[in-house]
Amino acid sequence: MYDYLIVGAGLFGSVFAYEAKRRGKTCLVIDKRNHIGGNVYNEEIAGINVHKYGAHIFHTNNKKIWDYVNSFVEFNRYTNAPIANYNGELYNLPFNMNTFNKLWGIITPEQAKQKIEEQRKAAGITDPKNLEEQAISLVGTDIYEKLIKGYTEKQWGRSAKDLPAFIIKRLPVRFTYDNNYFNDKYQGIPIGGYNVMIEKMLEGVEVRTDVDFFEERESFEKLANKIVYTGMIDQYFDYQHGILDYRSLQFETKVLDIDNYQGNAVVNYTDKETPYTRIIEHKHFEFGTQDKTVITEEYPTEWQQGDEPYYPINDDKNNETYKKYKALADNESNVIFGGRLATYKYYDMHQVIGSALTTVEKELGDLG
Template sequence: MQNQKPFDYLIVGSGLYGAVFAHEAQKHQKKCLVIDKRDHLGGNVYCEAVEGINVHKYGAHIFHTNDKAIWDYVNRFVTFNRYTNSPLANYKGDLYNLPFNMNTFYKLWGVTSPQEAQEIIASQTKKYQVKTPKNLEEQALSLVGEDIYYKLIKGYTEKQWGRKAVDLPAFIIKRLPLRFTFDNNYFNDTYQGIPIGGYNKLIEGLLKDVVCKTGVDYFLDKTHWDQMADTIVFTGKIDEFYGYCHGKLEYRSLRFEHETLDQPNYQGNAVVNYTDAETPYTRVLEHKHFEFGKQNKTVITREYPLEAAAGNEPYYPINNAKNSDLYKKYKAMAANDEVIFGGRLAEYKYYDMHQVIAAALSKTKSLFGS
């Protein structure tokens, strides 16, 4: 008779997918072990306390959803504040409201009525109407016209993707929302906010009483860790799990430059995008504004996009035809494996936070019931 393994589930990665899975499994009397190669729990939603400010260590994370059940779920672990995402765009020193709305159009053209704005956009998009746009630039120009595209889209997008807009597929921009109201709320979702006290509170609540180990690289001793549990839940890169046997999936990465400033307020807003091509970073975050902080100092973060490579964390997939075909090969392997793959990297899919949580809850419901 085989020796019983000490855990039912080994969960590789302590981000939202892994944390929610562990919580739900533990709730159903399953023994879980969570390991993470970083020196902290929480994956990319981890916050670091600096000068009393919760710094979003791996970029801005703003929770938003229309799903009341998901909203109620996260609020079981931490109370969310009333933060509303209203980013600004800085184009060569001029500031514009995002998303594109009447405040944006007023700044661009001095118009005060929706009809005036619609007429200008229609006149600018008319000459770019083609049945099948060949690239992102053609698609964007056909949707919003020259002024919005060249000032607020082109430079930012090319920095973000590390490629010229004419070399990017049109489907990346399926639509560009235009609001003909004076509304700077970036998201249309009913529920929105930031956990009071930071996202660590959410992760701590989810992983309470779960055995967790940080600073552990699963691949350095995969055989040992696989022997610790009956089932593996893997939230890392699916291509890495299979030893890159079909080749490497491509990701975009980010470099974060954090700076503590001896002043109470740097830019007056949590998020400012830099949409010109000359500024090397895509945006500047001022973290205290996510929680309406009144500290005497402030912490800002400049985000520099770059290709994911050895030593760079992968942040989001490059969903072009080449990578989609490659992922299908790994997905076919996973279908014949007993490993559970979940999350942005394991499913090679751009997930928002509420979608990751929903995916984890769907999986655990299928395994354990409600």
């Protein structure tokens, strides 16, 4: 009999397993995929670590979490500085002085502020009724038309006029010549890839991959005193309150016989004609010098049951459904629900690690 059966070898499950092991507990970790790591898994193609489930860049302001991940693996100095490609015109992201200089030829922060203010005033929007109006009221028409509209419409599969304003609460605008996408103090990619970190976490823990909890639910439930469940919460409760919706992605990965395709890890395609939203060139996350390169085009897609669930859709309807599942989960004895799928919440990696550590401390105490 194990102390814990952990369903899901993603970050939540792996951190929980590592911490439980340190506290002398026995765990069995299962995952329905044929590998560990969940969505942070890297697949090696042509000697390059490919982010199989979408580009993953680690960033955090929390020193404790940064020290924690660095205790498993060293991180490189990768800094995310995406480029936007709008019909062949290139702009720096996030919106900063480099972007404004390229858009309007202006040089000083004062000129940039004036330009944005002029455009916001000219649009005359006081009470934004949809995403388009909201974005224009925040950053004006030029930035909206060239850098937000096409990308957002592809991402959500509908017109920005039909999307609710609340999706965009703030748009980060930076009046310095700083292309670093994140404001966080710490950032990087694990040297050797995320698998190194996950393998270290799961060292000495029994792991079975290619095993779906629901295929042998009853026998799995008997194997351990407690379950840590990181799969989809609606599936756990047999969809009795309906299906929770997600937005999904399709990835087209290609090996190219050249050493450098786009000179940057992340290029966003912000026009509406290009069918994908981004191209990721994986080697640049690790300053790779291989002869070949691997690129991935990202296509946002409608999610249907059976597809990979990537982004929860936290609108009123889905949040209400989730609340019902959460109530059931709160009454479920001997099961801990954690991670992005079981809490129907988008988490960055540092957040899911923080949440797993808090859960473990609550469950098994702080080791200091």
